[in-house]
Amino acid sequence: MEGVIEMAGEKPSSTWYHVNDGFFYTVTSRDKTRVYLRCYRKKTCKSRASMPVNPQERNKETFRVLTKHSHDPDFLQEKLVSLKRSILKRCAEEVTPFLTIWNEETARIDSQLMSELSGRLTLNSLRSSMYRARTAGQPNTPKD
Numbered sequence: 001m002e003g004v005i006e007m008a009g010e011k012p013s014s015t016w017y018h019v020n021d022g023f024f025y026t027v028t029s030r031d032k033t034r035v036y037l038r039c040y041r042k043k044t045c046k047s048r049a050s051m052p053v054n055p056q057e058r059n060k061e062t063f064r065v066l067t068k069h070s071h072d073p074d075f076l077q078e079k080l081v082s083l084k085r086s087i088l089k090r091c092a093e094e095v096t097p098f099l100t101i102w103n104e105e106t107a108r109i110d111s112q113l114m115s116e117l118s119g120r121l122t123l124n125s126l127r128s129s130m131y132r133a134r135t136a137g138q139p140n141t142p143k144d
């Protein structure tokens, strides 16, 4: 696929950009012509990139990686983030028990893919985020 893809990032209001190569970036600043980005793994990776301000001009040629990544591309990241977001969204909006939400959302995913994701995302690892989402979304609802 050509072009720069914009997607919902891991944090609730964050936006990530990528060119389908397994690396993901957040915006740090912009000037008149370029938007400056850095790798979402900013704690361990110093990679930076830039792209044109005008979305029409964004493509693989004008998207420039300025500093190399310190890690391999991650082709599961997009799926992982979208699964996480759909689970946390339901926790915020519904009173459905966490286990039910987890089971229903993971059942939508191809089982081969889910077995690859399960090493990186489990109900236990997500539970505290689920509590936070529910508390933020529904401050007065009893928690399960």
Ligand SMILES: [Zn+2]
Pocket (backbone or CB within 6 Å): 023, 039, 040, 041, 045, 046, 047, 068, 069, 070, 071
């Ligand atoms: Zn990186």
